[in-house]
Amino acid sequence: MxxxxxxxxxxxxxxxxxxxxxxxxxxxxxxxxxxxxxxxxxxxxxxxxxxxxxxxxxxxxxxxxxxxxxxxxxxxxxxxxxxxxxxxxxxxxxxxxxxxxxxxxxxxxxxGHEEARLIYQGVSHLLPQSDERRLVMDIGGRSTEIILGQGYAPIRMESYRLGSVAWSTRYFPRNQFTPALLQTAVIAAKAVLDEALDTFSASEWTVAYGSSGTVGAVADILGANGFPQGVITRDGLNWLADRMLRAVNADELRLEGLKEDRRPVLGGGVSVLLALFDLFEFDVMQRAEGALRxxxxxDLIDRETDETDVRERTVRWLSERFSVDKAQAQRVSDVATKLFSQVATADPLNGRYSQKLAWAARLHEIGTHISHTSAHRHGAYILDHVDAPGFSMPELHRMSQLVLGQRGKLRKLEADLGDE
Known part of the structure; x- marks a missing residue:
């Protein structure tokens, strides 16, 4: 580039x-x-x-x-x-x-796993290079991602179905704050996040970072009110929760650093953050500047070459994981892309289509790892449900349909591949 x-x-x-x-x-x-x-x-x-x-x-x-x-x-x-x-x-x-x-x-x-991978990639590239083992958390609107990583490499990733918008809507109707509502929201968040303690053991990381919306908003509020800049402390978080309860309603909350667009979702975000602090026994969380974007x-830089494109590495991993005959898969890929080049109408996106066809061809036999009978259906199912770093859900679904289409009539694929 x-x-x-x-x-x-x-x-x-x-x-x-x-x-x-x-x-x-x-x-x-x-x-x-x-x-x-x-x-x-x-x-x-x-x-x-x-x-x-x-x-x-x-x-x-x-x-x-x-x-x-x-x-x-x-x-x-x-x-x-x-x-x-x-x-x-x-x-x-x-x-x-x-x-x-x-x-x-x-x-x-x-x-959710791909979202977590991109979050870690963004966070790690904007942090100083270090060998520290990091626990990165991102409280979004409807999901919360947790990633364990070192350097630029994520080691373990999970996505949990809770966030500032979802929790505010569910547990803080009409933007009201009461001790009972806050306690209920925190307990509910802990119930969702409790399994993360087994996945991300305290012995595996040394520093906790928070990324994006909720963490950034809370860090800004605390920094504007005399707490240390760029971090969230347990004392600061408890102080904020107390101020919210005293205000009773989000519309009545008057705090330096609180932006108007954050006010309607502050209750949900803070309750999830409180649950994380309680479960992981944090004393402090560092604010990370990097995020998903x-x-x-x-990721666009990495996609410049096969050597750095995470999608290429994912295809190789799936080939190994499901014991694909690599030589045969490459022959099928070569034939498929050559045929495509001969019949495809002129389109600036033909390179993109050809690449996806090549990846699908290299994975066309992954279903045989389960059973030779209906292997094409098994292969399509795997691609529709596997966590495949670098790929979007629609990309995986289109590749699954190409694998499914290797047997039987192609008419069954028209609805899914019509836009390609």
Whole structure:
């Protein structure tokens, strides 16, 4: 990648949409512009997990403004990532179809593990190089990611289904704060996060970092009110909880450093943070500057070559994990991509399509590890459900359909692959 190349990441979070534009310079990315809009799309999910039209329109309007800033960017310069709300939304395709047309770029709905990987990538690249073993936590709108890592490498990752928007909606109706409501919210958060204690043993890490929205907002409030800058302490968190209870209602809470867009989701975010402090017995949590969007930017750099593209490493890992005959898989891949080049109509995205076809071909036999009978169905199931670093959920599904299509009629694939 040439120095001076502009790169952009769009993060479609449950609470906020963010646009980060950076300039590549000798392996590093220097910020050029950062935009954030509070869309609060996560609060637009109904009891049937359908996004309301109002919530979708808020998202479309925000993406239209982002699209103006991204005019002139090429496909390989932008990565747009959607997280828990669109993982959950049953009508996400309705939103994505128009959203991608407005934005002008593909929007990747990523799994919880892929979200965690990108978060760690963003955090680690903005921290000083060190051998410390880090525990990184990101409290989002509808999910919370926890990652154990060292250097640039994540060691273990999990995503949990709770966050500031979800917990505020569920446990703090009408933005009211009472001791009973706060206690209930913290206990409920502990019930979800309790298993993390077994996954992330205290003996495995030395420093705890918090990334993105809730941690950043709480650190800003505490720093503006006389507590140490850039960290969250147990004393500071208890002080904030006490001030919230005294205010009774979020609208009545008067604190230096509290932004208006954070007020409606503060109760949920603080209750999850209290649960983490209690479970892991933190005395202090460091604020990390990096987040998912920076991770997406560095992922664009890695995708420049097969040697650094995490998707290529994932395909190799799956091949080994499921005992694929690599020589045969490569022959099938070579034939498939050659045939594609002969029949495909001219399209600037043909390179992208060919690469996905090659990856699917190299994995077309993974189902035989389970059974030779209906191996194509087993292989498709694996790709639809595996945690595959670097791939979005729609990418994995399309690859699964290519594996499924190696036997039987192709008509069954038309609905899923029609847009490709």
């Amino acid at each position: 040439q120095n001076g190349t502009l790169l952009a990441a769009v993060d479609l979070g449950s609470n906020s949409f963010r646009l980060e534009i950076g300039r590549y310079d000798s392996g590093h990315i220097e910020r050029v512009e950062y935009l954030k809009e509070t869309v609060r799309q996560g609060s637009g999910l109904d009891e049937n997990k359908n996004l309301s039209l109002v919530a979708m329109e808020r998202g479309w309007e925000c993406l239209a403004r982002f699209a103006e800033r991204l005019h002139g960017f090429k496909k390989n310069q932008v990565r747009a990532v959607a997280t828990q709300t669109l993982r959950d939304a049953r009508n996400r395709d309705d939103f994505l179809r128009k959203a991608q047309a407005i934005l002008g770029f593909t929007i990747d709905v990523v799994s 920076q991770g997406a930017l560095y």
